[in-house]
Every structure is written in structure tokens, then in C-alpha cells.
Amino acid sequence: MRVVIVGAGLGGLACAIACRREGIDVVVLERSPEVREVGAGIQIPPNGGRIMRDLGVLPQLLDQGSQVQQVDFRRYKDGHLLRSMPFGDDITREYDAPWIADYYRVLLDEAIRLGANIRFGVEVEHVLTDGPEAILAGGERVSGNIVVGADGIGSLVRHSVLNDTVSLVETGDLAYRATFQKEQLEALGDDKVNDLCQRVGVTSWLGPDKHTIFYPVRGGKEFNLVLLRPDNLTQGSRREKGDIQEMRESYAGWDETLQKIISCVPSIDKWKLTHLPELPSWTKNTVTLLGDACHPTLPYQAQGAAMAVEDGAIIGKLLGLLQARYRKLERDPSLSDNEPTPETLISLLKLYEQIRKAPTTRSVQAAIMNRKLFHLQDGLLRSIRDFLLRYAGVTRKSDWTWLSSSRQRRSLGLDVLKDCSIAFEAWEASFF
Known part of the structure; x- marks a missing residue:
């Protein structure tokens, strides 16, 4: 074939x-x-x-x-840690595979x-x-x-x-994406930024209508930053060159550490987030x-x-x-x-x-x-979400609520190739 x-x-x-x-x-x-x-x-x-x-x-x-060791959720205004979910070996033990990037x-x-x-x-x-x-x-x-x-x-x-x-359905959100060399971030001379650069983990700041994600790639030599916010692109346009000043103003009043990271961005594109009807x-x-x-x-x-x-x-x-x-x-x-x-x-x-x-x-x-x-x-x-987030986790060991890990297991825990073999056997028996 x-x-x-x-x-x-x-x-x-x-x-x-x-x-x-x-x-x-x-x-x-x-x-x-x-x-x-x-x-x-x-x-x-x-x-x-x-x-x-x-x-x-x-x-x-x-x-x-980079094998992700933890995912940290932070409050957008001051960077206050809402929850640090342990990943690392806990993820590997429960799901028989690590959570990695790149x-x-x-x-x-x-x-x-x-x-x-x-x-x-x-x-x-x-x-x-x-x-x-x-x-x-x-x-x-x-x-x-x-x-x-x-x-x-x-x-x-x-x-x-x-x-x-x-027709693609516009979601009302767009994404800015940027990649940094580790040296660029270290040159800021900021202790909190350096602390983030030492972690093999994902940091997410949550705020009204927006959130951001920051994590290492290339074995920690580079870092990705994704900034998600309400869409203001021209209708029908999927990608445009981003305005740095507009992007920085979008996150004015957010955590100073995040704003220092954003200050390193030399240029950026805007991507309209869309999806399809079923x-x-x-x-x-x-x-x-x-x-x-x-x-x-x-x-x-x-x-x-x-x-x-x-x-x-x-x-x-x-x-x-x-x-x-x-x-x-x-x-x-x-x-x-x-x-x-x-x-x-x-x-x-x-x-x-x-x-x-x-x-x-x-x-x-x-x-x-x-x-x-x-x-x-x-x-x-938002206060209720933050309270529940303190006790949530992706594994049974880290999830005090059991609700979050139960939901995650429906995707993270699937053995799709085993299920595929079982489905093929049933199809083969009925088709031939």
C-alpha cells in the first residue's frame, strides 16, 4: 500500500x-x-x-x-501563587509517560x-x-x-x-506568541525572572478575559511565551503583524515579573483563534x-x-x-x-x-x-475558582478534589492504540 x-x-x-x-x-x-x-x-x-x-x-x-516538573497558576495582578501542581514522576507513574515539551x-x-x-x-x-x-x-x-x-x-x-x-468560527480570542533565548531573560537581572528560568515547569497567569503561558523548550535553552486576549484582528484575517506597544498595554497592571518578560519581546505576530463546527x-x-x-x-x-x-x-x-x-x-x-x-x-x-x-x-x-x-x-x-484550584491536580496523588484528575484521565489516561487493536478485531470479524 x-x-x-x-x-x-x-x-x-x-x-x-x-x-x-x-x-x-x-x-x-x-x-x-x-x-x-x-x-x-x-x-x-x-x-x-x-x-x-x-x-x-x-x-x-x-x-x-524538557520534562515538565510542575504547572504553576498565578494571579494576574501580583503573581500570587494560586496553585503549584506537581507533575514530574507523579505524572509518569500514573499515566505511564512523562509530560514534556518540544x-x-x-x-x-x-x-x-x-x-x-x-x-x-x-x-x-x-x-x-x-x-x-x-x-x-x-x-x-x-x-x-x-x-x-x-x-x-x-x-x-x-x-x-x-x-x-x-466556515471557520471565530472564538473571540487571539494569541501572541514569542520565543526567548535564556540569555535574554537572564540579562534582565531580575531575581523572579531568573527563578522562573531555573524551573522546568509551566507558569500561567490567569486574569479577566486573558491568560498567559510561559515554559521552557530546547532543554531549557529557550522559553516560549503565549499571551491570549480578546480578538481585535480584522474579520477574516487569521494572522497579522502585532504591535508591540499594543501588546504591552494589553497587560498593563499585570504582575511585574510578567511585564519584565514581555519587555524582551522585539517583535510579535497575532493569531486569530478559530475552530470548526463539528x-x-x-x-x-x-x-x-x-x-x-x-x-x-x-x-x-x-x-x-x-x-x-x-x-x-x-x-x-x-x-x-x-x-x-x-x-x-x-x-x-x-x-x-x-x-x-x-x-x-x-x-x-x-x-x-x-x-x-x-x-x-x-x-x-x-x-x-x-x-x-x-x-x-x-x-x-473567580474567588470560588481560585479556592477550588488550591486543591486540584492532574494525578490522584495531587488532586484533593478527585474531580480534576478524574476529568484529566479521560484524555491523558487513554491507551488509544490498544483500543484501536480491539476495535479492529471487532471490525475484522464483522466485515470479512
């Missing part, structure tokens, strides 16, 4: 690795002309970490990334090492669902048994699957979607990239299980020698969609709920 993947983001690369580990030919079509750190600095929660382990790249990630380059290198054909600077103009084929600018046609749309929230492949343009289908014939192309989420749950790599790994796993079935037929002369038909692959992709829709929908809804909780106005509800 041959799989054509449109998009070399995290989900597309995970799909490529999973397919190559099963001996399936893969070509990845990426419109960017060169390697870019797409998703650099994105956090990997334990459910994503288990996928990395199963794809054989967790040791490289632990060597190059992994694009590791996935790219592994996909190339395994023999995936990754073509940069390739513009896909259209995807034919009959065939299927990706038609490139210039007329070249790239065909395979399956085409996977891993091309993000503005997916061209999605248009082919649905035969219609799905799609009627992710697949058409032998073309399917993964990640942000079918279930984009707000960045308030740290699950967007994890869901994408789960999707990609499951597609590869299902194809591998199907291929193993036909190899068994080839070895047994008493059985019918056969190959997967388009009808078989269509049914298999519908199984993938069935496996993934419920958990991804839960994660998307949880992110929407977190947005409301993080952005509460000063007052009674």
Missing part, C-alpha cells in the same frame, strides 16, 4: 512514522519550501508521550526536550530515517477522492491507496472531502482527515498536537493490522489470496473516524470550558 499525506506537521509526521514502521510506502507533500519548526515548543501531555514511546522516539524527546524536529528526523519521502515546497491544488490523487501546481498527480489530509485548520483536503467550504464526516472514499483539519481545538487544554499524533498513529496502526491480515492470507495456500479493495479501505477509514470522534470531541469541549474558567472576571466566581 501507499499513503499520500498532505502536510508535514506533527500529525502528518506521526502518521508517516506509523505507516513506515508497518512497511507501508509514504509520500508527504508539504508546501513550505524548507524545514520549519512547525509546532516547536508545543507541550506533549502523557497521552501524546505514549504515542511517542510506541513510535520509538521517546528517548530522543527526553534527551532533547518535538517537531525529532519526528521529522525519524520519518526521514524510516524512509518516508518528504517533499518540501510542493503546492497541492486539488485532491481527487476517486483514485485517490493529489494534483500539484504544474499538473503532477501523486496517487496512492489513501490520501490523508494533515494540512491544518485551513485544510484544502477538507474541501474535497466535504464538497463544500466549511463535521458530518472526516472521510470520503479513501481520503480522510486528521488533527486540526477535522477537530481543531483552542489552546487551553494542551491537547491539540497530542490529538493529531494520536490520529496519525491510529491510521498507521489500522493499515498495519490490515496489511498483516493479507500477509497471513498470502502465507496460507488454503486461504484466498487477496489484496485490500477500495471498499475495504473506505470501511477501515470509517472505523478510524468512529474510534476518534468521541475522544476528540471531549477534548475540544474541555478546552472551551477551560477558556471560561481561565478568563473569569474579578468577583465571586
Whole structure:
């Protein structure tokens, strides 16, 4: 079999690795002309970490990334610590994988090492669902048994699957993103900033209508800062150059430590946060979607990239299980020698969609709920949130309420590849 993947983001690369580990030919079509750190600095929660382990790249990630030791929530005005949630070994013990940050380059290198054909600077103009084929600018046609749309929230492949343009829903929020060298922050000579730079953890300041996230990447050599606030971009515009003065004024009156970090930002972009209505289908014939192309989420749950790599790994796993079935037929002369038909692959992709829709929908809804909780106005509800936050945690050991960890286990604790194998066995028994 041959799989054509449109998009070399995290989900597309995970799909490529999973397919190559099963001996399936893969070509990845990426419109960017060169390697870019797409998703650099994105956090990997334990459910994503288990996928990395199963794809054989967790040791490289632990060597190059940062294993998060704690997540601190602070009051926006004065930086008062509301809750420090322990992660580290507690997370690993409970969920059988660490919570880490940074992994694009590791996935790219592994996909190339395994023999995936990754073509940069390739513009896909259209995807034919009959065939299927990706038609490139210039007329070249790239065909395979399956085409996977891993091309993000503005997916061209999605248009082919649905035969219609799905309008993005504006959430009312935008995000500023900045990355600092550790030396830039240390040059401030501020004890509190230096203290944050010594921690292998995530710091989040919560305030009315806004919150910010600060955490290490590149093994602590760099730091990411994400500032989330009400959207003022032009309607229909997804990204614009940010005004530094406007950005700083947006956080006037916030914690002095945060303002000192912001003072280091030389330039910044603004990204409009959007999402999709729930799609009627992710697949058409032998073309399917993964990640942000079918279930984009707000960045308030740290699950967007994890869901994408789960999707990609499951597609590869299902194809591998199907291929193993036909190899068994080839070895047994008493059985019918056969190959997967388009009808078989269509049914298999519908199984993938069935496996993934419920958990991804839960994660998307949880992110929407977190947005409301993080952005509460000063007052009674915010005081109640802060009180409950003192006792909340992600693990049973750290969560005195049991409510928070119970909710987190629904995503962090899923063994999606084991569930995938069980679902495949049931499908195989009913389909053949």
C-alpha cells in the first residue's frame, strides 16, 4: 500500500512514522519550501508521550526536550501563587509517560530515517477522492491507496472531502506568541525572572478575559511565551503583524515579573483563534482527515498536537493490522489470496473516524470550558475558582478534589492504540 499525506506537521509526521514502521510506502507533500519548526515548543501531555514511546522516539524527546516538573497558576495582578501542581514522576507513574515539551524536529528526523519521502515546497491544488490523487501546481498527480489530509485548520483536503467550504468560527480570542533565548531573560537581572528560568515547569497567569503561558523548550535553552486576549484582528484575517506597544498595554497592571518578560519581546505576530463546527464526516472514499483539519481545538487544554499524533498513529496502526491480515492470507495456500479493495479501505477509514470522534470531541469541549474558567472576571466566581484550584491536580496523588484528575484521565489516561487493536478485531470479524 501507499499513503499520500498532505502536510508535514506533527500529525502528518506521526502518521508517516506509523505507516513506515508497518512497511507501508509514504509520500508527504508539504508546501513550505524548507524545514520549519512547525509546532516547536508545543507541550506533549502523557497521552501524546505514549504515542511517542510506541513510535520509538521517546528517548530522543527526553534527551532533547524538557520534562515538565510542575504547572504553576498565578494571579494576574501580583503573581500570587494560586496553585503549584506537581507533575514530574507523579505524572509518569500514573499515566505511564512523562509530560514534556518540544518535538517537531525529532519526528521529522525519524520519518526521514524510516524512509518516508518528504517533499518540501510542493503546492497541492486539488485532491481527487476517486483514485485517490493529489494534483500539484504544474499538473503532477501523486496517487496512492489513501490520501490523508494533515494540512491544518485551513485544510484544502477538507474541501474535497466535504464538497463544500466549511466556515471557520471565530472564538473571540487571539494569541501572541514569542520565543526567548535564556540569555535574554537572564540579562534582565531580575531575581523572579531568573527563578522562573531555573524551573522546568509551566507558569500561567490567569486574569479577566486573558491568560498567559510561559515554559521552557530546547532543554531549557529557550522559553516560549503565549499571551491570549480578546480578538481585535480584522474579520477574516487569521494572522497579522502585532504591535508591540499594543501588546504591552494589553497587560498593563499585570504582575511585574510578567511585564519584565514581555519587555524582551522585539517583535510579535497575532493569531486569530478559530475552530470548526463539528463535521458530518472526516472521510470520503479513501481520503480522510486528521488533527486540526477535522477537530481543531483552542489552546487551553494542551491537547491539540497530542490529538493529531494520536490520529496519525491510529491510521498507521489500522493499515498495519490490515496489511498483516493479507500477509497471513498470502502465507496460507488454503486461504484466498487477496489484496485490500477500495471498499475495504473506505470501511477501515470509517472505523478510524468512529474510534476518534468521541475522544476528540471531549477534548475540544474541555478546552472551551477551560477558556471560561481561565478568563473569569474579578468577583465571586473567580474567588470560588481560585479556592477550588488550591486543591486540584492532574494525578490522584495531587488532586484533593478527585474531580480534576478524574476529568484529566479521560484524555491523558487513554491507551488509544490498544483500543484501536480491539476495535479492529471487532471490525475484522464483522466485515470479512
